Amino acid sequence: xxxxxxxxxxxxxxxxxxxxxxxxxxxxxxxxxxxxxxxxxxxxxxxxxxxxxxxxxxxxxxxxxxxxxxxxxxxxxxxxxxxxxxxxxxxxxxxxxxxxxxxxxxxxxxxxxxxxxxx
Amino acid sequence: xxxxxxxxxxxxxxxxxxxxxxxxxxxxxxxxxxxxxxxxxxxxxxxxxxxxxxxxxxxxxxxxxxxxxxxxxxxxxxxxxxxxxxxxxxxxxxxxxxxxxxxxxxxxx
Numbered sequence: 301x302x303x304x305x306x307x308x309x310x311x312x313x314x315x316x317x318x319x320x321x322x323x324x325x326x327x328x329x330x331x332x333x334x335x336x337x338x339x340x341x342x343x344x345x346x347x348x349x350x351x352x353x354x355x356x357x358x359x360x361x362x363x364x365x366x367x368x369x370x371x372x373x374x375x376x377x378x379x380x381x382x383x384x385x386x387x388x389x390x391x392x393x394x395x396x397x398x399x400x401x402x403x404x405x406x407x408x409x410x411x412x413x414x415x416x417x418x419x
Numbered sequence: 420x421x422x423x424x425x426x427x428x429x430x431x432x433x434x435x436x437x438x439x440x441x442x443x444x445x446x447x448x449x450x451x452x453x454x455x456x457x458x459x460x461x462x463x464x465x466x467x468x469x470x471x472x473x474x475x476x477x478x479x480x481x482x483x484x485x486x487x488x489x490x491x492x493x494x495x496x497x498x499x500x501x502x503x504x505x506x507x508x509x510x511x512x513x514x515x516x517x518x519x520x521x522x523x524x525x526x527x528x
Binding site for chain 2: 335337344345346347350359361362395397403404405406407409410411412
C-alpha cells in the first residue's frame, strides 16, 4: 500500500527556520516525483515545487522560488520542505504528493502538515 | 487570482447531474492534460480524474471529465450527499509549473 506520512503540526515564530518531512513507503521512492502543495486557511491549492528523488532534480514554482527549499534523502525515502526565515503569511497546510510524470497528476497524498507562524 | 478559472460554487439535488468548468489558456489546458481533484472537508485532496477523462481505480463512473480547446469540465451524475466537497482542476503550464483552478465548492441541496 502506497503511503506518504508527513511530520506533525508546527507552531513557530516569525524569523524562525523550519523543515517538514514526508516519508514514502509501499512504492519505489526513487521512481516517482514528490511535489509540495500549499493550502492557506480557507483557500485553494497552490503548487510549490517538485523533486525527483532518484537524481534530486528539483523544480520550483516562480511564486516560491527562493522562498523555500525542497530536498530528499532517498536512503530513508523522505522528502523535505524547508524555510530559513518564516513569515506569518507562511501559515498554511502543506501537502506532499506523488506524481509518476512530474506533471499535475498527483495520485497519492500525505495527510498534510499544518504550519502556524505567529508571534 | 488563479491561472485556471473555476466557478466558486455549484449545487444540485440528489440524483441530479452537475458540471464544473475550468477555463485556461493555450499554455496550460490548450497544450497539456487536465486533472481533477476532490477535497472532502478536513481531508487531503484525492485524484478524481487524470489525463482529461481517465478515472483512477476506485473512482465511481458517475464522475467523468472532458476537455475541449482551452477549457475542461468535470461532470458528476447521480449526485449523492457524499459528493459535497471542493473540486479543483489542475494542469501543467508551459511556464514550467503546475497551475490549479481556484476551486469549486459543491453543495448537495
